[in-house]
Amino acid sequence: MNILVTGGMGYIGSHTCIQLIEAGHTPIIFDNLYNSNAKVLDRIQQVTGTAPQFVKGDIRDKDALVKAMTEHKVDSVIHFAGLKAVGESVEKPLEYYDNNVNGTLVLVDAMRASDVHSLVFSSSATVYGDPASVPITEDFPTSATNPYGRSKLMVEECLTDFQKANPDWSITLLRYFNPVGSHQSGLLGEDPNGIPNNLMPFISQVAVGRREALSVFGNDYNTPDGTGVRDYIHVLDLADGHLSALDKVGSTPGLHVYNLGTGNGSSVLDMVKAFEQASGKSVPYTIVERRAGDIAECWADPKKATKELEWTATRTLQDMTEDTWRWQSQNPNGYSDA
Numbered sequence: 227m228n229i230l231v232t233g234g235m236g237y238i239g240s241h242t243c244i245q246l247i248e249a250g251h252t253p254i255i256f257d258n259l260y261n262s263n264a265k266v267l268d269r270i271q272q273v274t275g276t277a278p279q280f281v282k283g284d285i286r287d288k289d290a291l292v293k294a295m296t297e298h299k300v301d302s303v304i305h306f307a308g309l310k311a312v313g314e315s316v317e318k319p320l321e322y323y324d325n326n327v328n329g330t331l332v333l334v335d336a337m338r339a340s341d342v343h344s345l346v347f348s349s350s351a352t353v354y355g356d357p358a359s360v361p362i363t364e365d366f367p368t369s370a371t372n373p374y375g376r377s378k379l380m381v382e383e384c385l386t387d388f389q390k391a392n393p394d395w396s397i398t399l400l401r402y403f404n405p406v407g408s409h410q411s412g413l414l415g416e417d418p419n420g421i422p423n424n425l426m427p428f429i430s431q432v433a434v435g436r437r438e439a440l441s442v443f444g445n446d447y448n449t450p451d452g453t454g455v456r457d458y459i460h461v462l463d464l465a466d467g468h469l470s471a472l473d474k475v476g477s478t479p480g481l482h483v484y485n486l487g488t489g490n491g492s493s494v495l496d497m498v499k500a501f502e503q504a505s506g507k508s509v510p511y512t513i514v515e516r517r518a519g520d521i522a523e524c525w526a527d528p529k530k531a532t533k534e535l536e537w538t539a540t541r542t543l544q545d546m547t548e549d550t551w552r553w554q555s556q557n558p559n560g561y562s563d564a
């Protein structure tokens with residue numbers, strides 16, 4: 227299949243392009259490079275032996291999208307493009323609603339104009355807000371506590387209404403838990419700008435000597451060791467979830483909603499220990515105040531995806547930490563070293 231991958235130059239999108247190519251599909255990457263590096267194209271080629279098609283463009287540009295979908299005879303769209311930093315979204319809500327919500331509406335309008343009726347959307351476990359219990363199933367109530375989360379929820383709601391009005395479309399909402407890890411080649415990985423907001427990139431930058439110590443945001447949660455518990459999932463397992471979604475429901479009219487997680491929770495200190503083992507480096511940390519808006523624990527019940535998509539996460543915490551370390555140690559400054 228020819229698949230338009232918006233945001234395909236980014237962290238999750240680039241790994242998904244590798245898995246798409248290796249499964250025999252043709253990804254057409256559509257990305258404005260706002261948060262990614264053009265060197266990703268060479269890296270995908272080095273891994274797969276295939277240079278992916280790339281269109282530099284913005285998802286708020288309907289004409290450019292229609293042109294890309296028509297010229298490349300696109301069958302389906304996987305939509306990763308968007309802004310994703312929670313703290314920044316509080317400072318810049320307009321930019322977040324414009325990129326994430328307006329951008330998605332323009333994309334769907336362009337798909338309609340191009341007669342492409344199959345869409346897979348990158349949602350997030352953030353739509354569950356502060357869940358009443360764990361593990362989380364897809365029918366849990368949804369809510370938002372910041373503009374980023376609200377933009378994901380709004381898009382889910384817009385797409386749900388749109389699919390109801392257009393019952394021949396296949397729209398899949400994939401709710402990611404915490405993606406970490408890198409391609410096992412060490413050639414691709416997560417390369418955040420500035421100080422990382424998320425745990426794994428912060429730990430790996432401490433291990434490689436770019437930062438002094440990790441701040442652990444609170445050790446007084448009601449969890450086994452007091453630190454926050456999350457469902458970390460290897461980015462390649464997540465990528466494979468998109469292929470399974472396309473394969474199993476991408477041509478089936480309907481609104482399809484799945485959690486993509488492992489079903490296991492790990493604490494901040496579990497992650498520190500696992501990373502120290504994988505890297506052989508020490509990761510000094512200090513306990514600081516809780517981060518505003520954080521929740522104690524969050525992990526998925528992934529049974530629906532296992533049953534309906536025949537997908538399950540197979541990579542272990544050791545794979546996640548070893549692969550992250552390979553990427554970080556070979557590219558201490560991310561793609562700017564390439």
Ligand code: NAD
Nearest residue numbers: 233236237238257258259260261262284285307308348350
């Ligand atoms: P990323 O920032 O690495 O990738 C996003 C890509 O989209 C970048 O290459 C960026 O240049 C591009 N982009 C942004 N705005 C664009 C626009 N207007 N037009 C065209 N391209 C644009 O992020 P990621 O971690 O790969 O996340 C991908 C998607 O998954 C996002 O929608 C994100 O919200 C969602 N998600 C991510 C996580 C996570 O922890 N990484 C968790 C849950 C959901």
Ligand code: UD1
Nearest residue numbers: 312350352404423424425428441442443454456494519520
């Ligand atoms: C964060 C976002 C969430 C988004 C998700 C994507 C917030 C409040 N939430 O979730 O909306 O969908 O990323 O993966 O930003 N931690 C530390 N020190 C650090 C960084 C993190 O102790 O320097 C802890 C956190 O308190 C948390 C855990 O590590 O317990 C994971 O944090 P993070 O990687 O930021 O992910 P989430 O908070 O789950």
